[in-house]
Amino acid sequence: MPAKSKAQQMAAGAALSAKRGDRKTGALKGASRSMYESMSEKELQDMASTSQKGKPVHKSGR
Numbered sequence: 001m002p003a004k005s006k007a008q009q010m011a012a013g014a015a016l017s018a019k020r021g022d023r024k025t026g027a028l029k030g031a032s033r034s035m036y037e038s039m040s041e042k043e044l045q046d047m048a049s050t051s052q053k054g055k056p057v058h059k060s061g062r
Contacts, residue, residue: 001043003050005059011035012047019044 003009008031015035017023028036035044 001047003047003055006052006055006057007031008059009048009050009052009055012039012044012050015039016041016044016048 003012011030011032012035014023014028014032018025018028018032018036019041025033025036035047039047
Protein backbone atom coordinates (compact mmCIF):
# COMPACT_ATOMS: atom_id res chain seq x y z
CA MET A 1 0.00 0.00 0.00
CA PRO A 2 1.58 3.29 -1.04
CA ALA A 3 1.80 6.24 1.33
CA LYS A 4 -0.79 8.97 0.81
CA SER A 5 1.37 11.84 2.14
CA LYS A 6 4.98 12.80 2.78
CA ALA A 7 4.42 12.60 6.54
CA GLN A 8 3.05 9.06 6.26
CA GLN A 9 5.99 8.00 4.08
CA MET A 10 8.50 9.45 6.53
CA ALA A 11 6.79 7.80 9.53
CA ALA A 12 6.93 4.46 7.72
CA GLY A 13 10.64 4.99 7.09
CA ALA A 14 11.28 5.65 10.78
CA ALA A 15 9.29 2.56 11.79
CA LEU A 16 11.13 0.44 9.21
CA SER A 17 14.47 1.68 10.54
CA ALA A 18 13.48 0.59 14.06
CA LYS A 19 12.20 -2.78 12.79
CA ARG A 20 15.59 -3.42 11.22
CA GLY A 21 17.42 -2.41 14.41
CA ASP A 22 19.00 0.77 13.04
CA ARG A 23 17.01 3.01 15.40
CA LYS A 24 15.89 2.53 18.99
CA THR A 25 12.19 1.79 19.35
CA GLY A 26 12.01 4.21 22.28
CA ALA A 27 12.72 7.05 19.87
CA LEU A 28 9.51 6.39 17.93
CA LYS A 29 6.44 8.51 18.65
CA GLY A 30 2.92 8.81 17.31
CA ALA A 31 2.24 7.29 13.90
CA SER A 32 5.69 5.73 13.52
CA ARG A 33 5.29 3.82 16.82
CA SER A 34 1.84 2.63 15.79
CA MET A 35 3.16 1.50 12.40
CA TYR A 36 6.10 -0.29 14.06
CA GLU A 37 3.75 -2.29 16.27
CA SER A 38 1.06 -3.12 13.71
CA MET A 39 2.81 -3.55 10.35
CA SER A 40 5.24 -6.12 8.96
CA GLU A 41 8.64 -5.18 7.61
CA LYS A 42 7.38 -5.86 4.05
CA GLU A 43 4.39 -3.51 4.52
CA LEU A 44 6.64 -0.81 5.96
CA GLN A 45 9.09 -1.24 3.07
CA ASP A 46 6.28 -0.80 0.54
CA MET A 47 5.02 2.36 2.24
CA ALA A 48 8.45 3.87 2.89
CA SER A 49 9.57 3.36 -0.71
CA THR A 50 6.69 5.44 -2.08
CA SER A 51 7.86 8.45 -4.07
CA GLN A 52 7.13 11.81 -2.41
CA LYS A 53 6.70 13.55 -5.74
CA GLY A 54 3.23 15.10 -5.98
CA LYS A 55 2.22 14.07 -2.46
CA PRO A 56 0.80 16.59 0.03
CA VAL A 57 2.75 17.15 3.23
CA HIS A 58 -0.26 15.99 5.27
CA LYS A 59 -3.36 14.25 4.01
CA SER A 60 -6.49 16.09 5.12
CA GLY A 61 -8.95 13.99 7.08
CA ARG A 62 -11.91 15.04 4.94
